[in-house]
Amino acid sequence: MRLSPDQIIYWQLGFFKLNATIVFTWALMLLLAGGSILITRKLSMDLQRSRWQNLLEIIVTTIEEQIKEVGLLQPRKYLGFLGTLFLFVAAASLCTVIPGYESPTGSLSTTVALALCVFVAVPLFGVEEQGLGGYISSYLKPTFIMLPFNIISEISRTLALAVRLFGNMMSGAMIIGILLSITPFIFPIIMQVLGLLTGMVQAYIFSILATVYIAGAVSAQTPRPETDTTH
Numbered sequence: 001m002r003l004s005p006d007q008i009i010y011w012q013l014g015f016f017k018l019n020a021t022i023v024f025t026w027a028l029m030l031l032l033a034g035g036s037i038l039i040t041r042k043l044s045m046d047l048q049r050s051r052w053q054n055l056l057e058i059i060v061t062t063i064e065e066q067i068k069e070v071g072l073l074q075p076r077k078y079l080g081f082l083g084t085l086f087l088f089v090a091a092a093s094l095c096t097v098i099p100g101y102e103s104p105t106g107s108l109s110t111t112v113a114l115a116l117c118v119f120v121a122v123p124l125f126g127v128e129e130q131g132l133g134g135y136i137s138s139y140l141k142p143t144f145i146m147l148p149f150n151i152i153s154e155i156s157r158t159l160a161l162a163v164r165l166f167g168n169m170m171s172g173a174m175i176i177g178i179l180l181s182i183t184p185f186i187f188p189i190i191m192q193v194l195g196l197l198t199g200m201v202q203a204y205i206f207s208i209l210a211t212v213y214i215a216g217a218v219s220a221q222t223p224r225p226e227t228d229t230t231h
Contacts, residue, residue, distance in 0.1 A: 004170065005102035006109065021107040028092055028104065032084075059087075063207075070208065071215040078214060081121055085114065086207035089165070093199020103199075105169045108162065115162035118210045119154070126217030135217065161209060168202050 008020035039052045049057075063083045067075035092105045104110040126135040139150040 004107045005104060006107050008102065020102045021104050021110055024095075024102055025104040025110060028088065028095065031095075032087060032091060059083075066208065067211055070211045072211065072218065078125065078211070081117075082207050082211055082214075085117070085210055086203050089114070089203035089206055090200055093169070093196060093203065096195065096199070103169060105165060105199075105202075108166045111162040111166040111169075114165065114206070115158045118161060118213060119158040121210070122154075122213050122217045125214050129218040138217070157213065161206065165202055165206055168198060 005020035005024065009017055010020070010023060011018040039056050042050070043053060044050070060079070060083070063086060064075040064079060067078055067082060072078055089105060092103045095101050096103050105114075123135060126138070129135075130138070139147050
């Protein structure tokens with residue numbers, strides 16, 4: 001049984017390999033980029049809007065609301081990164097209905113790459129919001145003794161992000177493969193539907209966790225209302 005799209009090799013020259021993970025990752029990125037260009041090339045401000053624009057606005061608005069509810073007061077600032085994470089993982093799951101397609105999130109290399117993106121983005125957003133000194137000082141709170149533990153926490157949660165997404169996506173593919181070999185008609189269809197639902201849930205969880213980590217690094221505080229000192 002194939003456990004990962006890494007095992008599908010399309011081309012190899014010595015150490016270099018072109019496997020299904022690379023092919024479908026780039027195909028998915030081109031699909032998302034091309035789709036976004038096609039949808040946004042004729043945006044309308046009038047009441048008459050295309051169905052694609054309405055769908056896009058619903059997706060963007062929903063992602064913004066989720067980012068804001070987590071605690072980031074300027075969701076547009078983080079929409080590009082977090083929205084892309086969600087759409088990539090969600091699209092990788094939805095495209096599994098295409099015959100011959102292998103989800104790149106079924107490979108540990110892909111999930112590690114996504115987790116590393118979060119690992120790099122968290123300090124970048126934190127430094128941008130608090131400054132370099134302010135962000136580094138957060139590793140020393142509540143005392144400098146916590147420095148190694150905070151560093152370990154950063155590394156371990158990155159590893160947890162990668163393994164969680166990989167494990168859930170791979171287990172779903174394995175269950176479908178097992179059922180397909182036993183009962184090749186009804187159960188695989190049901191599991192395929194459940195797999196799509198699981199993929200959407202995993203996309204939501206992954207992006208929400210990334211949002212929580214960024215919110216913790218940014219430490220955004222709600223502005224206090226001004227008090228009237230006049231009597």
